[in-house]
Amino acid sequence: MILSKTTEYALSILGFMATRNRELYPAEYLYAQLKIPRQYLRRLLTDLTKKGFIASTRGRNGGFVFARDLSTINFSQVIDAMEGPEAMNTCLLGFAACIADHPCAMHDLWLEARAKMVETLTKTSLADLREKYLKDQVTNDK
Amino acid sequence: MILSKTTEYALSILGFMATRNRELYPAEYLYAQLKIPRQYLRRLLTDLTKKGFIASTRGRNGGFVFARDLSTINFSQVIDAMEGPEAMNTCLLGFAACIADHPCAMHDLWLEARAKMVETLTKTSLADLREKYLKDQVTNDK
DNA sequence: ATAATATACTACAAAAATGTAGCATTTTAT
């Protein structure tokens, strides 16, 4: 499963916004592009605003903009904000305490594999995403 | 999130059984040890039986035993059986198709990180778990 | 035979996650 649908949506929204050239992204525009259920999308946009990834302006000509530089937002931050910081930090076997209070055979391997995943998610920023995206686009256009 | 509670339970049950020296594990015994909600645990035991990991015998002196050798059961198999084979194989951003139909910056890194995790889960069998567990136990007892 | 101790099954209940509807508020073009 890895991530909840809600978190995937959040990444989807930010990932999409990061790879376009608009300044402003109204909810309705994002809905047309992403097909995330309308009202749910709106709620998520407000969430992402409260969490400081994007900023909103109301009224006519309103919409959403990134609240900070793309290079300061990485995937791990978004996941942590959506799922809580401990989501990627749980025991594989679902034990509160380890079996008989000592690490099982999986522990080191599991920690290592998970750490690698978290590292990947941490070191990739939305700026990286955008850069790679634009580069590929040029290549594809040839 | 990574895994559903149900899958964690399943791993918990099998992991526990694999590291003890009993032949037979009645549901009530597992309940006493694992504290997974009673009826839910029973349902999961029946599921795991139907999925061929364990076998049941009914009636007095009944209970559950492993249906096959511990070395033939790995974590990935259990996860696949519980969550469906595609659970660990989804797009990070939750896109059905990639943004604008071409891989994003995350793709290669994400695939690699996830592959590492899946590899770890595949190469570790319940026999490995047991072996490591018993070895540690000796060490701890000194 | 009977009682005790198991699992199997079915139907329901509660909680959490996801999705929907509608109105309130803000801003700006006209």
Added chain:
DNA sequence: ATAAAATGCTACATTTTTGTAGTATATTAT
């Protein structure tokens, strides 16, 4: 001023996941 176009908010609906209760069935010790 007013209408249009946008976000904010609240309450509810649906679906999925997790948990519960109770009964049926099987096996065995006595």
